[in-house]
Amino acid sequence: MSGTSAQLEPGQVMCPYCLEIVVYDERALYVRNEKMQYERLHLAKHTNPLRRADVLRGAFQLCGNTDGVTAHYIPVPYLTHGRPLTVAMVGTSGTGKSHLLTQMVAEITDGGLEPYGVRWQSVNPADHSEFIRDRVAVLREGKQLESTEQTPFADFVEALLLTGTDGHVRPVAFFDLGGEDLVRTDALLRFLLGVDALVFVVDPLLACALPQLDEARDQYRLVVSRSDPAFETVLDRLPRSGAYLDVATALVVGKADLLRFEPPVDRWLSRPTTAPFDPRRMREESRDVYAFLRHHAAPAWLRPFDSALRCSLHFASATGGQPTNGYFPHGVRSRRVLGPLLSILAMCGVLGDSAPQRPSGVGR
Numbered sequence: 001m002s003g004t005s006a007q008l009e010p011g012q013v014m015c016p017y018c019l020e021i022v023v024y025d026e027r028a029l030y031v032r033n034e035k036m037q038y039e040r041l042h043l044a045k046h047t048n049p050l051r052r053a054d055v056l057r058g059a060f061q062l063c064g065n066t067d068g069v070t071a072h073y074i075p076v077p078y079l080t081h082g083r084p085l086t087v088a089m090v091g092t093s094g095t096g097k098s099h100l101l102t103q104m105v106a107e108i109t110d111g112g113l114e115p116y117g118v119r120w121q122s123v124n125p126a127d128h129s130e131f132i133r134d135r136v137a138v139l140r141e142g143k144q145l146e147s148t149e150q151t152p153f154a155d156f157v158e159a160l161l162l163t164g165t166d167g168h169v170r171p172v173a174f175f176d177l178g179g180e181d182l183v184r185t186d187a188l189l190r191f192l193l194g195v196d197a198l199v200f201v202v203d204p205l206l207a208c209a210l211p212q213l214d215e216a217r218d219q220y221r222l223v224v225s226r227s228d229p230a231f232e233t234v235l236d237r238l239p240r241s242g243a244y245l246d247v248a249t250a251l252v253v254g255k256a257d258l259l260r261f262e263p264p265v266d267r268w269l270s271r272p273t274t275a276p277f278d279p280r281r282m283r284e285e286s287r288d289v290y291a292f293l294r295h296h297a298a299p300a301w302l303r304p305f306d307s308a309l310r311c312s313l314h315f316a317s318a319t320g321g322q323p324t325n326g327y328f329p330h331g332v333r334s335r336r337v338l339g340p341l342l343s344i345l346a347m348c349g350v351l352g353d354s355a356p357q358r359p360s361g362v363g364r
């Protein structure tokens, strides 16, 4: 676990919406009615323990922060299972974070972590159904997700309760860190201090000067860049312990379908991710991705790997192909999106004691 989270006292949780500190308080609970309005929950009425647990499972707490933000409500299970594991996706807008994260959550809720001994539950059943309806189902219909408005700081996307191999239940919250608009607010700095895992998403259209990517680059009016400004912002602001960042880190070359004829990407893309989690396989893939980026991208794209004590590297495709006019004509099929997730879960102890260390033999 990251050693930087000490500033949250036991019982304190960061509100996923406003990033301020909250403490579970049974006097500030609400339930949502059929009209999606919040009504005060009077817990004293529920004396039957089973019924009470059931009511709490679907209840919310009003966040105490009213400072310039509209009233917002946090699902109770998010506040009552210890400190949530926070995972942030990093990359400038358009790199594919939303598609990748949606497909990771889809794999989890399809039972993709069960072979690894990890079970899931929603943090709030209604909110989770909404996520599935608005994102997972849209992709399954072959439609592109609309690009998300970036706020000045970390955007909360989705949370799930994961039960690890040790039987311990914990909330895992996924955030989007857009980068170019990141403002140096106290809340953002506090967010970065408490973050447990970072997934840096490399867009090959921005990173790799391969001529076969030119057509797609033209389509999006992109040019090859020396680095991603979001990587730079986050890496410059993250607190370090000694020379390295002590946060579980994965570097993902996304949109890898665009590189599917390129060795060794072809080899990895055609391999299914199989249980149990295999640190050796992960090191092999890390080595290949490292060599690939060394060869085809400017050095700054590997900065997350150079900066982090624990960092694995991956190839993944969220969609399996390119969209035309907002549609994926051959349908959407993700490839290897579980790899980076498994790796950070292993580093954070959710998969038991298979925690991968810095991949030896990769890079320096």
Ligand SMILES: Nc1nc2c(ncn2[C@@H]2O[C@H](COP(=O)(O)OP(=O)(O)O)[C@@H](O)[C@H]2O)c(=O)[nH]1
Residues within 6 Å of the ligand: 091, 092, 093, 094, 095, 096, 097, 098, 099, 100, 144, 145, 146, 147, 148, 254, 255, 256, 257, 258, 316, 317, 318, 319, 320, 321, 322, 323
């Ligand atoms: N070829 C390909 N395109 C993708 C993939 N994932 C996302 N995209 C496209 O990349 C663009 C940006 O994706 P999005 O997830 O919204 O990026 P974000 O701004 O980082 O959240 C959209 O046009 C997507 O259709 C992928 O795996 N392969």
Ligand SMILES: [Mg+2]
Residues within 6 Å of the ligand: 097, 098, 099, 147, 148, 176
């Ligand atoms: Mg997005």
Ligand SMILES: [Zn+2]
Residues within 6 Å of the ligand: 015, 016, 017, 018, 019, 020, 063, 064, 065, 072
């Ligand atoms: Zn809040």
